[in-house]
Amino acid sequence: MPERHLVILNPAAARGAAGLRAGEISRALAAQGLRYELVLTERPMHATELAAEARGRFDVVVAAGGDGTGNEVLNGLLSGSPEAGRIPALGFLCVGRGNDFAYGAGVPAELEEGCAVLAAGARRPMDVGRLTSPQVPGGRYFGNGIGVGFDTIVTLEAGKMKRFHGFLGYVLGALKTMFLYYRAPRVAISFGGATREQKSIQISAMNGVRMGGAFYMTPEARNDDGQLDLCIAGEPRRLAMLGIILKYMRGTQASSPHISMGRAPRVEIRALEGELALHADGEVLGTGVRELSVECLPRRIQVISRAPA
Structure with a gap:
């Protein structure tokens, strides 16, 4: 069965430009045949809440935005007790201003290439700072x-x-x-x-x-x-x-x-x-x-x- 992806898009990223790309993101994901759900954040730290709720329900949670979005998603995935469910893998789509987190994770800056990386699904372990x-x-x-x-x-x-x-x-x-x-x-x-x-x-x-x-x-x-x-x-x-x-x-x-x-x-x-x-x-x-x-x-x-x- 295809992996389930939750794509968390921060529409305020890149000074609001990321939100205008929601349709483009959906088309790029669909072109790769990905099984996904796209949700938009509505307030600061909303991505953390959404990522925490995704534990045990999705295989991959994708931060679509910049470094701030990635950080919120990371904190959501790692929050809670073991009973909260299995921790999904973390993915990125670089549609924000700063993409240093994704760069370090080996994710391309271009949207189409990023979706291709998600489709390939290659995983690797990464350290996290606390x-x-x-x-x-x-x-x-x-x-x-x-x-x-x-x-x-x-x-x-x-x-x-x-x-x-x-x-x-x-x-x-x-x-x-x-x-x-x-x-x-x-x-x-x-x-x-x-x-x-x-x-x-x-x-x-x-x-x-x-x-x-x-x-x-x-x-x-x-x-x-x-x-x-x-x-x-x-x-x-x-x-x-x-x-x-x-x-x-x-x-x-x-x-x-x-x-x-x-x-x-x-x-x-x-x-x-x-x-x-x-x-x-x-x-x-x-x-x-x-x-x-x-x-x-x-x-x-x-x-x-x-x-x-």
């Missing part, structure tokens, strides 16, 4: 990565852009952040059995390799190795930070004296002064965070991705 913090009630699962500091403020500023979207909006948001909100709080970072205290403008704990559509925060990361990869920026001057941003785009930032890289299954971060801005998979969780822990849950979910060559 974030906990007293300032984030209930915590959060993440598939691609979390960011503390600079890139969270960039995400907020990019979201305010009315005329510039996607990669360009993110770059302009980064420039605005660099000149208007540039501050490196003092933090304590614990991983690998050691704790360091330093001023840090940016900390990324990644399961995937890319953020913001073009910034390779941890180019050597693997999302099936049971580890989180770290990219920690110190307190560079503004001009040096501009150079680091360019290095992020090439994945060569490890060559900067202001950057340190690391790898660990668990990381703890604590603000020693002030508060921290935090996002998970591009979804801002707060700007008043004082402490958080992230851990890697090895091979926690099955994803539908390109078959190995």
Whole structure:
């Protein structure tokens, strides 16, 4: 019997453009002969509710949107007790602005190719990150990565852009952040059995390799190795930070004296002064965070991705 797919479309993704593609999505799915049900979200976190209800009823739950949609679906699939039913595989259709989660999972950006990948049905296990913090009630699962500091403020500023979207909006948001909100709080970072205290403008704990559509925060990361990869920026001057941003785009930032890289299954971060801005998979969780822990849950979910060559 053909697998049952629940396709959760976020019509607000890509500033409303995703909703206009519902008919196109249906035609592309039907052209592949897929057995599917298409539902549209109606409010924030609705995709989480729909994905949680799909456990035990569908074989695959597809996040049709961007990184935020993928994160909501992931959290729905992993919520609840074992009695909630078997966890479906996670699929993606990239119709949002940011598709870094899907990119790391090996899903093509084009709609027709994405539907072909769903039809092929190749599965592979993927690690999942788990974030906990007293300032984030209930915590959060993440598939691609979390960011503390600079890139969270960039995400907020990019979201305010009315005329510039996607990669360009993110770059302009980064420039605005660099000149208007540039501050490196003092933090304590614990991983690998050691704790360091330093001023840090940016900390990324990644399961995937890319953020913001073009910034390779941890180019050597693997999302099936049971580890989180770290990219920690110190307190560079503004001009040096501009150079680091360019290095992020090439994945060569490890060559900067202001950057340190690391790898660990668990990381703890604590603000020693002030508060921290935090996002998970591009979804801002707060700007008043004082402490958080992230851990890697090895091979926690099955994803539908390109078959190995």
